[in-house]
Amino acid sequence: MKGRKGTLVFYSLFPVLIRSLFLCLPSSEVGFSSFTICVCLSPVRSVARKQEIIKITEQLIEAINNGDFDAYTRICDPGLTSFEPEALGNLVEGMDFHKFYFENLLSKNSKPVHTTLLNPHVHLIGEDAACIAYIRLTQFVDSTGLPRSSQSEETRVWHRRDGKWLNVHFHCSGAPAAPLQ
Template sequence: MSPNNVETELIELNQKLLNGIAAGNYELYESLIDASITCFEPEAVGHLVEGHEFHKYYFDLPTSSNPVNTTMVRPHVRLLGEDAAVVCYARLTQTLDEDGAPTTAFCEETRVWQKVAGLWKNVHVHRSVN
């Protein structure tokens, strides 16, 4: 597969992951995330989190019926070889607030993807909110 095809595949997989997260689809999330994933994100309050359990908590919360739209702004892929890549982007999440008015949240996100047993898996995420 040429680098452009790999980049396109990773951007599509990353968007599929973000859509699954927005929809509360834990099965999809679990299929794209490596079991040993690590992350730094605001909810972890400065701590390195490992594995699925931290995030599973959020999937198990009652879901809202509000529509959610997630957009990657200017995704950039850096291939680190044939089996590793970094995808970074600004992430916009649109939803409705408690009064039904549209609102948009913004963060910067970096995801490290690795081919595991021939499949791309997200192995690390770093998310910052400014």
């Protein structure tokens, strides 16, 4: 739609776009006939990127649940840092600490494990970095055969390099990520 001195640009792709309308007034004139309504497409991209971060986080958790260290290392930076219950409050750097749990616990677990990410919240930090915080609810069968649940609070920092998201840091509070069975 073309006005006298303004243009209305509107894309009805998603309801989130309606919240992203901006009124742009030229510096020389202020008046109804001289406005432009612009739709910023970045909210659509940010929603898609946030979904991408949630999905890669779910893939990482699935690799842990399956005891798949190869898949885990493809998703994590080799210099991954973490604070987690298993490290007893110490900052862990690199993959060796995690490899121990994959080799001695996770890969030997034949009992089903199901994890749900509750209330994931993603912060986008520029084009190539993101942070996700969520509750990790893990359901498992304990050594006596009874179903159990554990909960942890996790934050993960992601960095995109060469078009690929890598987990560069995480912090886990609460129960150990891998139920000790």
